[in-house]
Amino acid sequence: MHNCKETREIFTELLLDGMDFRSDQAISAELSRCSECRSEFEVLSATLRLTSRLSEAAAPDENYWTGYHSKLRQSLVKAQAESSTSRAKAQRHKDELGPLFEPLRPRAGTSVFARFFKTTVPVPLPLAVAVIAAAALFLSLVIPFAIRAARVQQPNTTTVVRVPVEVPVVQEKPAEKIITRVVYRDRLVVKATTPAKDATRAESTFAKSQKSEGEAMPSSLAGFKPSDEVKLTVIKGGVPNEK
Amino acid sequence: MTERDTDAASDIDLVRRAQAEDIDAFCLLAERYARRIYLLAAHYCRNPQDAEDLSQEVWLKAYQAVQTFRFDSSFYTWLRRITINAFLNHRRSSFFRRNGQTMSVQLLQIDSEEQQVFFESSSRSQENIYNKLLFESVVNALAELTPAQRLAFLLRHYEGMTYEEIATAMNCSIGTVKKGVWRAIGKLRARLSPESDAQETLTSLASEY
Numbered sequence: 001m002h003n004c005k006e007t008r009e010i011f012t013e014l015l016l017d018g019m020d021f022r023s024d025q026a027i028s029a030e031l032s033r034c035s036e037c038r039s040e041f042e043v044l045s046a047t048l049r050l051t052s053r054l055s056e057a058a059a060p061d062e063n064y065w066t067g068y069h070s071k072l073r074q075s076l077v078k079a080q081a082e083s084s085t086s087r088a089k090a091q092r093h094k095d096e097l098g099p100l101f102e103p104l105r106p107r108a109g110t111s112v113f114a115r116f117f118k119t120t121v122p123v124p125l126p127l128a129v130a131v132i133a134a135a136a137l138f139l140s141l142v143i144p145f146a147i148r149a150a151r152v153q154q155p156n157t158t159t160v161v162r163v164p165v166e167v168p169v170v171q172e173k174p175a176e177k178i179i180t181r182v183v184y185r186d187r188l189v190v191k192a193t194t195p196a197k198d199a200t201r202a203e204s205t206f207a208k209s210q211k212s213e214g215e216a217m218p219s220s221l222a223g224f225k226p227s228d229e230v231k232l233t234v235i236k237g238g239v240p241n242e243k
Numbered sequence: 244m245t246e247r248d249t250d251a252a253s254d255i256d257l258v259r260r261a262q263a264e265d266i267d268a269f270c271l272l273a274e275r276y277a278r279r280i281y282l283l284a285a286h287y288c289r290n291p292q293d294a295e296d297l298s299q300e301v302w303l304k305a306y307q308a309v310q311t312f313r314f315d316s317s318f319y320t321w322l323r324r325i326t327i328n329a330f331l332n333h334r335r336s337s338f339f340r341r342n343g344q345t346m347s348v349q350l351l352q353i354d355s356e357e358q359q360v361f362f363e364s365s366s367r368s369q370e371n372i373y374n375k376l377l378f379e380s381v382v383n384a385l386a387e388l389t390p391a392q393r394l395a396f397l398l399r400h401y402e403g404m405t406y407e408e409i410a411t412a413m414n415c416s417i418g419t420v421k422k423g424v425w426r427a428i429g430k431l432r433a434r435l436s437p438e439s440d441a442q443e444t445l446t447s448l449a450s451e452y
Contacts, residue, residue: 002444012428016399044428047435048400054378055286055401067434068281068295075303076266083307 002030007037008044015041015048255319261309273302276319280326286397287330287390289382297333301326323402327412329388330394353419377435384430391415392423 007030014024031038060068100121123131254275260268280301285294305325312321385393391413398404398412399420408426410417 016424018403044432047432048428050377050435051381051431055282055383057380058285059282059384060291065274065277067298068277069270069274072277072299072302073266074271075299076269076306079306080264080266183324235250 002033002037004034004037007031007034008040011037011041012044015045255314258309258312258314258318261306262312267344269306272318277302279319280322283326283397283401284330286382286385286401287394289386297329301329304329324412326397330390331413363442380434381431384434385427387430388423388427391419392426395420395423396427400427 007027011027011031014027031041254272257268257272261272277298281294281298284297284301285291288294288297301322305322308325312318387398388396394413395409396407399406404412406417406420409420413420
């Protein structure tokens with residue numbers, strides 16, 4: 001099955017590689033099948049050939065290259081001179097400072113730590129005196145300050161501060177005695193005839209019972225002293241000593 | 244060593260001598276490959292003066308770095324890598340100070356001294372003028388691309404590098420390289436194909452000379 005897109009991609013890559021499409025039989029067969037791909041191939045082939053040829057034709061002539069190379073040679077000579085100068089400078093620094101760091105250079109058979117602790121570095125006498133004097137001055141200034149600071153911070157004991165605190169005292173009142181008694185009353189059996197008669201009869205019955213209670217105190221209330229608060233539980237229809 | 248022997252010396256011998264700070268040996272290497280580097284730079288910069296500056300800089304960098312050449316590839320492969328890096332570095336900087344003045348303009352400046360030097364050998368015949376105008380079209384087509392796309396096409400078409408090699412050298416994906424190359428081909432095809440207006444214009448212009 002011919003695919004124009006794939007065919008064009010393939011022959012473009014072949015052209016970029018500088019290959020002749022006739023050497024590839026598969027591509028030749030594809031191009032013979034499709035006239036559009038064949039014309040596209042011809043156009044593209046001519047375009048890339050022309051581009052290559054024009055690139056060569058656009059190259060400057062020999063006269064140009066003479067000046068080009070003489071300019072390049074001058075640049076190279078200048079770069080080499082600069083490089084030599086910088087190398088000589090680096091070598092001079094190395095010669096001057098190298099002996100100072102010679103003891104620190106790694107040697108075979110010694111560990112890094114051992115070499116570090118055993119290494120001695122020769123230092124010029126004025127420099128050594130200056131370093132020691134600076135260190136002594138530094139210590140003489142720093143140590144008094146450190147001691148003073150330590151003294152200021154020394155009282156580190158805990159101090160107890162007594163502060164009177166007024167605490168409100170709440171005096172609780174003694175709980176009032178609440179006497180609970182169970183009073184049983186006989187249930188009045190009232191036969192209701194009519195609502196009006198019921199109401200009058202109920203009132204008369206209540207008044208009669210009040211009256212009878214006031215006249216004769218039951219024995220169960222003997223010695224009872226009234227208090228400010230009475231909790232009275234009335235059980236209707238209850239029977240004394242009923243369990 | 245006679246001059247003939249020097250000419251016949253291999254790249255490896257010349258590189259060894261260059262590593263020993265022999266400027267003559269390095270100049271011989273430059274003479275061998277200067278045209279290829281220059282043409283790459285010319286297509287990339289689209290300006291003869293920029294191309295000269297850039298190619299000279301490439302050679303200078305190569306000379307400074309020749310001590311690092313380990314002979315694990317050909318000298319030109321190593322040099323091309325330096326060239327690509329120089330191109331990419333200049334793409335990021337404002338090196339191309341004459342960016343608006345493309346090579347095509349200079350080709351048509353008859354009184355320009357640079358143009359006379361640049362194309363003196365091919366400025367007399369009608370065929371060469373026609374070639375110059377076609378070259379102008381090529382340069383203009385490449386000018387419509389981004390620098391990365393242009394460089395990808397130059398490396399694929401003129402240098403014959405594979406997509407993988409270009410992607411590695413330019414530090415980008417293969418897809419990006421392919422896209423750049425195909426886009427360049429499309430531009431060139433549109434400008435140089437026989438049915439395009441540009442081709443007709445070029446033919447009519449060439450016939451006037």
